[in-house]
Amino acid sequence: MSRPRRSNAWRLVWIAAALLFTLHHDFWFWDDRSLVFGFLPVGLAYHAAYSIAAALLWLAAVKFAWPSHIEQWADAGAPPPEAKRGGRS
């Protein structure tokens, strides 16, 4: 079987993941004590937004980089339900 062709969206997801990893180190807010919306420290607001960005990133990964073939592969060789499996290999 041939390897599935990686889409541009798939590549973009992983570039975005690498970018997000880099953006975690927010040295520009390191000692900024200003408050966003009057109560949220800007460094904390940044990382709260980072959490949301992480969720969006993984949403994109699920949509564009999902290994859809893996389910078929798992089922193809699966032992019947409730099959006994023991210790020695």
Add this chain to the structure above:
Amino acid sequence: MNLTLAVGDHTPLLVIVAYLALLIVLGVASARLFRGTAADYFLVSRSVGSFLMLMSIFGTTMTGFALVGSTGKAYSTGIGVYGLMASWSGLIHSACFFLIGIRLWAVGKRHGYLTQCEYFRERFDSPALGYILFPILVALVIPYLLVGVIGAGKAIQPITSGTFPDLFPVLKPDGTPNPALHGGVPPWLGMGVICFIVLFYVFFGGLRGAVWANTLQTLVFMITGVVAFYMIASKLGGLTVASEAVAAHEKAATRLGREGLIGRAQFFTYCFIPLSVGMFPHLFQHWLTAKSAKAFRLTVVAHPVCIAIVWLPCIMIGVWAAAALNPPAADANTVLGRMVSTFVHQPWLSGLLGAGILAAIMSSLDSQFMCIGTMFTRDVVLRITGPDRFTDGQKIWIGRGFILGIVIVSYLLALVLQKGTHVFDLGVWCFSGFASLFPLVFAAVYWRRATKAGAIACVLVTAVVWTIMFTLDMIAKADRPPGQDDETLVFGAVMPVTIIFAASTAALIVVSLLTPPPRREAIDRFFDPLETA
């Protein structure tokens, strides 16, 4: 915790008892659906859907630290704690679920695995790897489990203080009652009750009981944090007033930034710690319960948001406490309790907070008990006796016997170690150990050239370097009081996991490349040809 209540006020205890009773009911209900097979007892017949998957995995990865520790660390170290632990975890936990969890679910379903040792043993065609890995995994899980048991016992006592002054007196050296603990349920009893409750629903309901209980517990501790945040903010005069008080406070204002509180290298190298989820044996077992690969989707996407929902309120409460608590808290772990008792004065909220803390702790404990029972049954008993020596029913009772034994041993160890000096620091070291084994699972899933010798070298180097660094840390902090040891967790400005991780990765790669590649026919069955051809 320091929830000082009026003598004889039973409300917090009643809230906690009601919650624990609910867990018993849940255990009974889950046991009624039990199909009587080993696959159902140990893996819920691989039938868990999206929502239960999210709740059980999120609950398992969050411990009592998510509520109590996060508030206390924010109180002493400021907002940087969120970036250090929560936002890194949001990115990296989901990456592990996506890149590792789904693949292990698939290979587990295809070949019928239940434990990590079974998988690694066959993936690297090496029974020796299984024998080496088993004691290391158990040795890393048990201290992690003890942290939960001891934490639960210590959380219950101050929450129930004042309830039984005649039965459980706690006096100061001068003979007067200690208001924080006097009359509270003592740790030996609290730990015993928690062990019994978890044992009950795991013993009868198996992993289904744990999954159901985790779902309830996760909802409880998520709601607890948000309710506490709302009520404390209201009593402090609103969100803006509370935060401006911190900004105007000479000492507390530093908590709004990170300078001088967290090192930059430490902030970055904390990224290795969340990799531990890739090697947690209890999480491995949860992954295998998924009905389909699609059941992972909600977990992958929602996990970072769930972390934010729990951590953000607690971090803000901790930061506000830096300006609001007078006198300052001597022990950072008491901050959340003091904020509730000082500003809210609601015994039911104290009870809810107690239930939330116990929920966070128990939602990890049940999976750990369950996975160690499964590992002993599969990786020890069935390895020695052979797979067909016992019927399915007998295997379930062997598993139950081990779970019972582990609960008893854990309880006795917790009794002995509860007054020990550095038990809670073991938690970070356990995470570091699991994280340093991450290269093993990553190579098993993605690197066909990885060899059995490379895998064994990776495990052994992790064990040796971890032991050396752990010993150095213990020596360095030998004379320090508990709770003030964090500084020694940094070696040369970086987290020790960085060094152990680098060593284990190097060992895996170098030894694999120096040894003959594995036979293609031996490893083909572990790789989806559509992904790796």
